[in-house]
Amino acid sequence: MTSLIEQAAQRLEQLKQAGVDVGPATPAATSAAPAPAVAPPAQPAAAVAAPAVVTARSASDGHSKRIDLDLDALTAQGFLTPQAPRTVMADQYRNIKRPLIRNAMQKGASSLNHANLIMVTSALPGEGKSFTSLNLAMSIAAEFDNTVMLVDADVARPSMLRMLGLPPGPGLLDVLEKEADMASVLIKTNVDKLTLLPSGRAHSRATELLASDAMSALLDDMAKRYPDRIIIFDSPPLLLTTESRVLASHMGQVVVVVQAERTPQSAVQQAVAAIENCPLKMVLLNQASSKPGSGYGYGYGYGYGYGYGYGETDGAGHAGSGKA
Ligand SMILES: Nc1ncnc2c1ncn2[C@@H]1O[C@H](COP(=O)(O)OP(=O)(O)O)[C@@H](O)[C@H]1O
Ligand SMILES: [Mg+2]
Numbered sequence: 001m002t003s004l005i006e007q008a009a010q011r012l013e014q015l016k017q018a019g020v021d022v023g024p025a026t027p028a029a030t031s032a033a034p035a036p037a038v039a040p041p042a043q044p045a046a047a048v049a050a051p052a053v054v055t056a057r058s059a060s061d062g063h064s065k066r067i068d069l070d071l072d073a074l075t076a077q078g079f080l081t082p083q084a085p086r087t088v089m090a091d092q093y094r095n096i097k098r099p100l101i102r103n104a105m106q107k108g109a110s111s112l113n114h115a116n117l118i119m120v121t122s123a124l125p126g127e128g129k130s131f132t133s134l135n136l137a138m139s140i141a142a143e144f145d146n147t148v149m150l151v152d153a154d155v156a157r158p159s160m161l162r163m164l165g166l167p168p169g170p171g172l173l174d175v176l177e178k179e180a181d182m183a184s185v186l187i188k189t190n191v192d193k194l195t196l197l198p199s200g201r202a203h204s205r206a207t208e209l210l211a212s213d214a215m216s217a218l219l220d221d222m223a224k225r226y227p228d229r230i231i232i233f234d235s236p237p238l239l240l241t242t243e244s245r246v247l248a249s250h251m252g253q254v255v256v257v258v259q260a261e262r263t264p265q266s267a268v269q270q271a272v273a274a275i276e277n278c279p280l281k282m283v284l285l286n287q288a289s290s291k292p293g294s295g296y297g298y299g300y301g302y303g304y305g306y307g308y309g310y311g312e313t314d315g316a317g318h319a320g321s322g323k324a
Contacts, residue, residue: 101230114250
């Protein structure tokens, strides 16, 4: 009987043999504890969190919003939340986030440009970018001294607000169009350290805006204004359009989500090649699960095998397992 983690490790091994640089495979957490069952497999996406209360708060900036996320509903859907009990998944995210946080918080002259900007992408749609982004954000928000902002930058297929059971609202695109200022579209939450930046209203030039000079200026401002804040970008896939590559070129770190047993190796290779110049890359194997019909495991399970692929193209020596 092969555990989800072992399968993930095997898959990483296959990728490595196919020439994809995924770094040393680090089997996540322990495979001894069975992953707890989550939402029934038949309707993973159907469960919708109860609408949260959206209140305009008279905060110091006069107009920042605050919402209460329905944490019980999110937990029931299989997302990490601060109140969730210790699970295999929580442990796995703890391992995944550690090098990301460490790299993000590196200080000093040699430190990486925009190290606190972390892009979550994949070769193709549907590989778990949004799922991973939210869980990573939750996991980092649970960390004592880090605040985190989750940005829905998959402007053509936004899903953050829906995933959280929230109604559509203004966001990134409106800021880029100068129709709203940043403070007015940010949403504070009942997860203390977590702030949300939605993608904003649907826009015919959404993808061009994402690759625009205005976006790069905004990213630079975000990286520098909040150097102690980790900003996670749920981003478009790399292989269908080009804006994701442009976005990647402004990010300090890039996490490439690979859906176990689904993403073709050639797609993974192309995706990694597309972000060749990004100094820090990590490949995360998502949804490693047993083959359908094998009668074992969680058909809709969450095994996270992952490997760190820290390519060091800048020669600055920011290795994943380097300075603590
Ligand atoms: N590890 C996982 N465990 C359970 N469900 C997952 C996992 N990864 C992704 N999903 C589900 O698969 C679907 C597609 O994932 P999503 O994150 O929306 O993909 P993407 O953002 O890459 O298009 C969603 O319903 C999501 O909840
Ligand atoms: Mg998505």
